Amino acid sequence: MSDAPDYMSSPDVLGHFGEFGGRFVPEALMPACLELEVAFRDAWSDQTFIDEYQRVLREFAGRPTPITPLPRISAALGIRLFAKREDLAHTGSHKINNVVGQTLLTKRMGKQRVIAETGAGQHGVATATAAARFGMACTVFMGEVDTERQSLNVFRMELLGAKVVPVTSGSRTLKDAVNEAMREWVTCVDDTHYCIGSVMGPHPFPLMVREFQSIIGTESAFQLNELGVACPDLVVACVGGGSNAAGVFAGFANTTARLIGVEAAGGSAVGKGSPGVLHGMKSYLIQDEFGQIEEASSISAGLDYPGIGPEHAHLAKSGRAEYVAIGDDEVLDALKVLSELEGIIPALETAHAVAWILKEAGRSIPSGATVLLNLSGRGDKDVAQVREILRGTA
Amino acid sequence: MKSLETSLRELRATGRKALVPYFVAGATSDWVRHVEAAVLAGADAVEIGIPFSDPMLDGVVIQNASLRALELGTTIDSIATDLSSIATSVPLIAMTYYNLLYHYGLERVAGKLRECGVVGAIVPDLTVEEAGEWRAAADASDVATIFLVAPSTPPERVALVTSASEGFCYASSRMAVTGSATDSVDVTRVVKRVRDCSDLPTYVGIGISTPQQARAAVNVSDGVIVGSALVRVIHEGGGAREIEQFIGSFRNALDAAGGES
Known part of the structure; x- marks a missing residue:
């Protein structure tokens, strides 16, 4: 059917996904956004660049990541569950896919330095890693609260040669780290690229980050086929800004698969938010009755963000993808189930997606359904926190 | 032509350089008296900052005042x-x-602002490309929309931005957020780029913190905007008298410069 809707294709010329997205930035940053858009489109249609990006992911980042059937949970739930193992990628999550793409692009644009925001530290560590690999200076902005909660990740970034700047403005968490990175970018836009960590920000970031993450979906579709699964019935991923979800959804957007994005209950921009403008984009935001942005709150720092990428807002509004929320208490149980039954300790972010599958199997997930879980990250970074909570000392 | 532009063009015709102080509305309970003090001391227009939780273009002084x-x-x-x-x-x-305008409702907020005497709006994260809906609402209420030109803005974009701007054009003196500058920069280039495209009054802001900088800026432009330096005076406990002194020193510098040209 040639007139069937084409989901997750290109946004319009100004970067709109439906009514969302666009560019809401200080004029000082507009030339950089326009330059980046041109550079990205040029690179992404250049086979030499694509080959280099794929080679680095293969040789340095450990791609392709496998798909692992999860037989014991499958048997317990009466479904066929497969996990796409982004936890096995270098630095422990899908974040590396995006930073490899953006770092190569930074080099191609002739810029010498990258800056990044980070919440829990995953994107910061990934950016510091790629910057080290390609010999670039790297500065990471991290909310002061998060530098205390995730001091080991601060040390990791420093080991990798990056400078970590604790952000003391506002709520001193991820949203303020984004504000501070934007403020920094205004002052150094000539020689510095802002490596945004999710499918958010002004155009072309949401498109570009989705494209760099779509390797998750492309590989998954191919690998499932090899396992005899023509198309899964459901594809499930956790969503903060939404980059791992966008990456895996991209492989299945124009199939019959149900696409499920699982937000943290305390950071549920689709569930609790309303349309607004923040960090360069129009999307769903958690905000008060006056339009002041509210702080998200979640057990998982990576989902602790009051917004969501604009393409997800569009997928939600158009009904192509469904967005659900999982509370903190359900997350710990899910982490334990995956650890004990399958020998995989997931990141707390990922555990949200696991929790939804555990909860909905036999309900909105029909018996016998084939389900693809994007296992976006490993739980090593969360082990200390989980221990404290389980021992009741947190 | 909207009311704001008429006033500011008339002001320029008199040869007077415009002094536009910026206040964070509500940062103190008597902030309206502060505005009055500034006008008494020679301000020609006043920027009323409506505080937002996430002010992307503002440095720490205005961030903190907004939070308060x-x-x-x-x-x-x-x-x-x-x-x-x-x-x-x-x-x-x-x-x-x-976001604050969008959330309130564009038509409603434009009407509300105009009702209380606001005749212009500067929305630093609203790009010309995204401004269509706001412009329609602002037009209906005679609220002028002022856009910024940055030192990074290439000439072809300066043409786009100045043709969209009403009332005056805001030339940013430097690539920085508000209140972060300590040194002086030459604003000739950015102002000239604006002048080449537009005969709107051109005011320089972001990086004007001393009367000397203001005086240098109006040698090539029509006025200055003074934000963080004034907000700092208020943060340090300054009241109407200190504001009058502060604004007065800028007024004198601008009048001296105006006399030269």
Whole structure:
């Protein structure tokens, strides 16, 4: 059917996904956004660049990541569950896919330095890693609260040669780290690229980050086929800004698969938010009755963000993808189930997606359904926190 | 032509250089008296900052003042109420981030602002490309929309931005957020780029913190905007008298410069 809707294709010329997205930035940053858009489109249609990006992911980042059937949970739930193992990628999550793409692009644009925001530290560590690999200076902005909660990740970034700047403005968490990175970018836009960590920000970031993450979906579709699964019935991923979800959804957007994005209950921009403008984009935001942005709150720092990428807002509004929320208490149980039954300790972010599958199997997930879980990250970074909570000392 | 542009063109015709101080509305309970003091000391228009939780283009001084204002319960409606008691006839210009306008409702907020004497709006995260809906609402209420030109703005974009701007064109003196500058920069290049495209009055802001900088800026432009330096005076406990002194020193510098040209 040639007139069937084409989901997750290109946004319009100004970067709109439906009514969302666009560019809401200080004029000082507009030339950089326009330059980046041109550079990205040029690179992404250049086979030499694509080959280099794929080679680095293969040789340095450990791609392709496998798909692992999860037989014991499958048997317990009466479904066929497969996990796409982004936890096995270098630095422990899908974040590396995006930073490899953006770092190569930074080099191609002739810029010498990258800056990044980070919440829990995953994107910061990934950016510091790629910057080290390609010999670039790297500065990471991290909310002061998060530098205390995730001091080991601060040390990791420093080991990798990056400078970590604790952000003391506002709520001193991820949203303020984004504000501070934007403020920094205004002052150094000539020689510095802002490596945004999710499918958010002004155009072309949401498109570009989705494209760099779509390797998750492309590989998954191919690998499932090899396992005899023509198309899964459901594809499930956790969503903060939404980059791992966008990456895996991209492989299945124009199939019959149900696409499920699982937000943290305390950071549920689709569930609790309303349309607004923040960090360069129009999307769903958690905000008060006056339009002041509210702080998200979640057990998982990576989902602790009051917004969501604009393409997800569009997928939600158009009904192509469904967005659900999982509370903190359900997350710990899910982490334990995956650890004990399958020998995989997931990141707390990922555990949200696991929790939804555990909860909905036999309900909105029909018996016998084939389900693809994007296992976006490993739980090593969360082990200390989980221990404290389980021992009741947190 | 909107009211703001008429006033500012008339002001330029008199040869007087425009002095536009910026206040964070609601940062103190008597902020309206502060505005009046500034006008008494020679301000030609006033920027009313409507505080937002996430001010992307603002440095720490205005961030902190905004936070204080929000803690004091400042909203668009409370600002409108405060402004209803203001005794001044100079143009008032709102400066805020797009989400607050969008959330309030564009037509409603434009009408509300105009009702309390606001005749212009600076929305630093609203690009010309995204401004269509706001412009329609602002047009309906005679609220002018002022856009910024940055040192990074290439000539072809300067043409786009200045043709969209009303009232005046805001030339940023440097690539920085507000209140972060300590040195002086030459604003000739950015102002010239604006002048080459437009005969709108051109005011220089972001990086004007001393009367000397203001004087240098108006040698090539029509006025200056003074934000963080003034907000700092108020943060340090300055009241009407200190504000009058502060604004007076800028007024004298601008008048001296105006006399030269």
